[in-house]
Structures are given as structure tokens and as C-alpha cells.
Amino acid sequence: MSEPTPLPVEPTYRVLLVEDDAADALLVEELLYDTGLRFELTSATTLAQARHELTHRQVDCILLDLHLPDLSGTNGVTTVRDLAPHTAVIVLTGLSEQQAGADAMAAGAQDYLVKGKVDADLLRRTVRYAVYRSHTERASAEAQAARLRAAENARLERGLLPQPMLDTSTVTVTTRYLPGREQALLGGDFLDVVEGDDGLLHAVVGDVSGHGPDAAALGVCLRIAWRSLVLGGHRGPDLLHLLERILVAERGPQFLFATCALLTLDQTGGTATVYLAGHDTPLITTAEGTREAAAAHGIALGIAPEVRSWPATVIPLPPTGALTLYTDGLTEGHSGATGGERLGVEGLLALIERLPPSDPGALIDLLIKETRARNAGRHTDDLAVLRLDWHGRPPTA
Template identity: 45%
Template structure:
């Protein structure tokens, strides 16, 4: 008979054993093929019952590798890493019943548990299955094929349960994704505005969950207000904060809060709603009055919007977009980066001429971080983006598809999906198609 901390049952079983353990590299999961190796951890205090289990399995084609532990204490070392089938006697010297089963189920998270009960304790087996065991067997009523089949089916049931659980989680994840996306990327309120908004969003390859990029556009009291922002970091907390900021901004605009007061109020909301002090948001806000050919821009750590369309002085509709202009403003740090008492004076909006036939492109910085395909300039940056927009806008694609065409071109240069999420808004004048 072998000796040591992990011993197989042999034809002469000792009355006691040292604590059992299983080498994870050597262990393999029990599979339905009866000739494949099956790792079994038998937790049984009766040496004769342990020997009987080995003899029963020897009658089958199952290649059973059995490790025996006479007590729960002896099994504890093996349980955390064990990935096979645990045959568990429900009455051990150091534990019994529901408490014993819960301990094993909690510790051996990757294992299948089949309970062994006495003839008079069959009700314990039924309760054990209800509590999380895959199956139960009554001692004295089991032959080899039944034992092997029970373990194989237990493994398959656990796999089916795990697949069903993963499917449910994926469905919940997808629904949560959709709720967050609806909150971050809403239907804009521009029915009475002279402007049309074409939006586009594409998640980065690092994540499946929608990120903290958000946008909105609202027409109120003769003015069209547009916002786009990006909460730092990735994950559901950042997405939830982005949703909060987007909804708060819309509520403030609809409530008649002045442009100058919008951003300070939004920063207060960010600071109060964020889960971590390190979280911040970049922001770009644009406002245009009805009947005006000028627009107002405010930037808070965000890349400047691009104006596409006719060169300055060209006002006819449909002109070739031979100039891409960056609408810059006085710099201001992202929202939430400075303590409230250190906040500088919020800058006045910068005014820019917005010629008829022009279009406005707002975007998040995931686009700027794309690789431009050259060794000396690893990022597209603003210059590369301006050239990319100019090239794609003259390719003959419909205006509404420009954001998607730009992102597709950036990904082509990048050699694959972008690292970060990208949200884009293309604002065009419906009176000058």
C-alpha cells in the first residue's frame, strides 16, 4: 500500500490515513467516456466501505483514480484544488449532515459532489441534492455500473447547470448593457431644431460592456445645446456615472439653467455621484442659437470638435469640404480633477463662425488614440484625425455615414479594433442638406 499525504485505495486498506491531497496538474475532470480517467476524492470514515467503493469501480471500465480521506480535516487540503468527483459520506467523525455538505460545496467549488447515505438515512440524500449535491447513493444498494454511471451523470448535470448559469449571466449582462447604452446614448431632442444629429458608438476591444462615453443634444428656447463626454476608466461604475451626468445635463437644460451655470452644476453632480475620488470626466459642450451663424464651444479636458464643410467664405450648400477646422477654446481641466476650493474661474465660451453648409463633428478621445500605421507617429492625434475626416468626407459616402466611415478608416490604420470606446456626433443643418 502506498504511503504519504495522498494515497490510492489498495486491496489492503489501513484503518487511518494522513491528510489527503491531489496534485492539480495530474487531476482531470470526470467525463462521460467510461474508459477515461476519473479523479475521485472519497471522504469516508469506514475502511471497509472505502474498500468496497474501489472494488465496485474495479468492475467497470472507468479508470478511477481514488484518493481516500477518512475525515473532513484530512480532505480539506485537497478540496480547494480538486476538480473531479467527491464521494461524500454524510456522517464523519468530525462533521455530519448539512453542515458537512455545505463545507464541502463551499470549499470544492470546481468539484462534483455525490453523497453516500445509509439505508436508514435516505432522506438525508434527498435533502443533500436539494442543498446542492448532484446525486445521492444508498450504501448497500449500489453496484459498480450504477456507481460509475451516477458519477458520470452527476458531472454532466453539473456541466449543464454551469452552462445554463453562464447563459443566464450572459443574458443579464446583455440586458444591463442595453440599459446602460440607452442611458449613455439617448434619442436626442432636436425635433424643433434646425440641426440634425447623426450619432455613432463603437466599443473598444478591451471590453464588451459599454463604457463611460456619453452624448446628448437638446433644443430649448431657441437654442440647440449639444454635449459629448467621457468618464475616465472602464467598467460599470464609469458607465453608470456617465448615465447620471448625461441625464443630469438634459434635466438642467430642460429646466432652463443658463449655459454658464450648466457645467458647474454638472461638476457638482459628478463629485457627489462618483464611486471613487479618482474618477473624472472630459466634456465638450456646443450651443447654437436659431438664426445664428455662430456657435459657442466650451471644452473641459476634451478634444476640440471639428467643423467640416466649405472653406471660410464659401456658403453654398453641398460645397466640397476642403477645410477641416478645429474649434478650440481656452483650456480647462476635466471635471472632477480639482478640489472644489481649487477650481479656477470657468472660462467664457469661445465663439466660432459656422458657415452655411458646414457640419460639426464631436467625438471622444478613443479615436485619437488609434495607431496611424507609422513608426514615428504612434497615434493618429488631431492632425491625423483632421486628415482622416477630410479624406473620408470626399469619398462619396452619405453624410449620415461619415462617423462610421471615419471609425472604420481609423481601425484600418490601427490594424484592428480600437483600444478604447468611441462615441461620435455629426451635426448638420437640415436647412442646408
């Protein structure tokens, strides 16, 4: 025979009795003992004492007399609810004050009891129901607040994470963005894609050092500045110099720096021009597979502003292929669930080679899933991936 399911343990109700009449207070205490409820009783004779108790202890239920030396009537309910908005309030009224009980419920009390007409069974049911109702109201309020936060976060995400600005380009853009901090909307990584008036496609992927809101704010600042500067015609070292000036001005007392990769794709000419400011080299995908593109490296932004060393690399492109820019959140994880060596670029390329063919979005999602699985949940760094795919050169004018 199976063992019977144990009954749920009766909770211990933390009760605050606010009553200035000693005889009535003693009667309520005796009734509480008769209810069979598990309870911890604290007493107060004035609203000032009740305020002190509510400030220093958690309470599940307040039994409140409407006539106190320092407050009277339903104003007492309002005041107590302000002090403990998620605590059940049961009002105690006199025999001739039944309308006052209804008014108290309208003011926010969960229930009311008439002195002289209360027995142990009624008090037990009233306390249980009032506490249950109060908990339900609190859970509902928290759920509503969570829904509002989620809606606000969605609006912020639409505003802060960029939409590619593509007019005539036939290049397919695929992006993924994962902040490292739990429940964070944005991290210090940033990415963007813009088609300029020159018909060329301009892309950036960057990573601000550190974690937290300061890095995220600086990442957003650099991303917006990059888009504005590109649309204003700035390119290459001039663009990186201006981004570095903005970074230095905006980072404040913290020594934050940023790595980034700038890429200008000329599909008609079959080339991509790359500038690396302390950033990982892009990956190029051709019919033969995916490899790391050969590119010269420059110094990260904000490390030594006077250096300004960012050499250009022109990468010849196949008629059909892809370029992938990414931040080190994709490669800094461990290569196995038990730790060991970092995945690194070589491990990333080996992983890509083993993945089944798929469309760009599904491929990136699977790649992120696999790298995070190998890291055994130790993912703490932000992650940004931007992939550009093209299929055949457009006809020349």
C-alpha cells in the same frame, strides 16, 4: 490514406470519498481501480475533513456516505452542495436505505449507489454521467447568469446613455459611443443633445481623464448635470463654471479632470456658438468637404478652477451641412497597423475625404471601423462621436 482521428483522451477524475467505515472505503477504492477510469482519490472520514478538502482542492465528484460521525441523512447532501455547488455528488447507501437514495437525489445529489450492489461497470457509468450532468448544470447556470447580466446591462445602458431631447428641431442627431475597457458598459466619455425652451439646439461632448469605473461614474455625473443645467437656462462660461464645481466636488481624492466642447446651434440664424474646455475643435462639413472649424480654446475643467477661461467662438453655418463633435479616442490611434505616428486630426480628415458618400450613421460607423483597423486592435481609449446634420434653414416666423 488519411490518418485515423485520435480518440479523445479520458479525463482524470478528482474524486473525494467521504466514508467513515474503513472496509467500505477500501471496497470503493478497489472498485475505482477496476473501472479503468483515470482518477485521483482523496479520502475523508467526517464532514469536517471533507470541508477542509473542498476548501483546499478542486474536486470533480464526491462519493458521500449518508452516515458520518458529525452529520447524518440528506442534510449531508445539502451541506456538501453548499460547500461545492458545481461538483457532482453520488450518495452511498446501505441495502435497506434505497428510499434514502431517492431522497438524497431530491436534495441535490446527481445519483446514488447501494453498497453491496455496485460493480466496476456501474461505478464507471455513474461517475461519468454524474460529472457530465454536473458540468452541464454549471454551464447552464453560467449561461443564465450571462443572460441576466446582458439584460441588466441593456437596462443600464438605456438609463445611462442619453436619448436626445428634441421637440421641434429639424436637425438630425447621430451618436456613437464605445467604451475602451473590454466588456465595459460606459467609459469616461460623455455626450448629450437637448433642445432648449429658446428653440436652440444644445450639445456637449466630453472626456474625463483616466479609465475605469471612477472616470465612468464622473462622466455620467457631468452628463446628467449638463442636461439639468442647460434645461435650467445656464449657458457658456456660467455653465462650464458650474460643471467644474461639480467635477471638483465629485472626483474625490483622485486628480481627475475633463475636457469638453459645448455647442449651441441656431439653425434659423445660421450660426453655431462653441466653447472648448481643453477639447478638440469640431469638424464642419459643407458642400466643399469636411474641415476643422476655427475656434478659440479654453482650459480643461478641473485643471485650474480659479482661471475660468473659456472664450466663445461663433461659427457661420451653410444652409445645409453638418457639425461633428468627438473625443480623442477617434484620433489617438496609430496611423498604420505597424504603429508609427498617431492618426491625429489631419489623418482623420484625410480618411474622411477617402470614404465613400453615405448617410451619417453609416459614415461614422465606417470611420470608426477604419480608424480602429489602422490601430491594429490597440484601441484602449473611450470613444464618443456626435454629429448634427441640417438641410436648409427652416422658414422664419
